[in-house]
Amino acid sequence: MKMPVVSFLEWQKxxxxxxxxxxxxxxxxxxxxxxxxxxxxxxxxxxxxxKLYQCSHCRHQVSITADTLFHATKIPLVKWFWAIYLTxxxxxxxxxxxxxxxxxxxxxxxxxxxxxxRTAMAHRVSxxxxxxxxxxxxxxxxxxxxxxxxxxxxxxxxxxxxxxxRTKGAGFVAMQAVDTISKKTVRNFLTFHLxxxxxxxxxxxxxxxxxx
Numbered sequence: 001m002k003m004p005v006v007s008f009l010e011w012q013k014x015x016x017x018x019x020x021x022x023x024x025x026x027x028x029x030x031x032x033x034x035x036x037x038x039x040x041x042x043x044x045x046x047x048x049x050x051k052l053y054q055c056s057h058c059r060h061q062v063s064i065t066a067d068t069l070f071h072a073t074k075i076p077l078v079k080w081f082w083a084i085y086l087t088x089x090x091x092x093x094x095x096x097x098x099x100x101x102x103x104x105x106x107x108x109x110x111x112x113x114x115x116x117x118r119t120a121m122a123h124r125v126s127x128x129x130x131x132x133x134x135x136x137x138x139x140x141x142x143x144x145x146x147x148x149x150x151x152x153x154x155x156x157x158x159x160x161x162x163x164x165x166r167t168k169g170a171g172f173v174a175m176q177a178v179d180t181i182s183k184k185t186v187r188n189f190l191t192f193h194l195x196x197x198x199x200x201x202x203x204x205x206x207x208x209x210x211x212x
Contacts, residue, residue: 011085021077025064036060037067069120079103080113087117129195130174133165136190136202138181160189165201 015021034044034053041057052061065071070080082103086094100110140156158181164171174193178185190200 006085008085008089011081015078015081018076018078021081022064025068025070025077029064029068037062069116075105075109075113079105083110083113084117087114088121128172130162130164130172130193131195131198132171134162134194134198134200135165136160136162136200141177160186162190162193162200 015024033042035042036044036055036058038060039055039058041055043056045054045056046052047054047061050061052063054061065073065077070077073080083099086099086102094114096107096111096114099114100107103110103113105113139159139161141159142156157177158179159175159177160181161173161175163173174189176189176193178189194200
């Protein structure tokens with residue numbers, strides 16, 4: 001799941017032409033070759049003037065970008081691929097204004113592109129499930145108030161945290177604020193965020209141990 005670090009020069013070398021971007025998108029969409037989304041047939045013709053695939057069986061027409069992040073786009077795929085790289089590699093979060101200057105489009109266009117990329121990235125994260133060895137714990141977040149400390153302290157919000165343990169450092173992390181730490185909230189959290197059948201390590205807190 002974790003992508004290797006790629007320099008912009010390497011990215012440009014791999015996706016620096018429209019042809020390269022189209023080829024990559026085609027391989028991702030149809031790794032086993034064209035398959036009609038309407039009838040499943042693998043036989044097709046290509047309409048060069050409109051850049052459309054036409055199914056030889058049902059005559060359904062589809063573009064390589066249909067129903068993807070690039071659906072109905074008028075922006076070259078090269079610019080889309082640049083935008084994806086810049087968005088994913090900028091830890092501080094690239095702005096629409098800065099992106100517009102990098103890929104040579106208007107601010108409004110850059111804002112639309114950025115919104116679509118961020119939505120796709122959020123969806124990718126939301127469907128990922130932690131796997132292999134997982135370390136699981138809880139933490140209480142909030143400002144300091146007079147009175148009881150630790151568990152049950154006033155003004156503190158309980159948060160469940162699970163992280164993948166890897167040979168070198170940590171992997172992906174899942175966090176969720178809950179109203180209370182209970183067998184039900186812990187079980188729901190683990191069921192949603194972890195792939196089935198994973199090994200989970202936690203501390204000896206009773207509310208965490210009850211679900212194992």
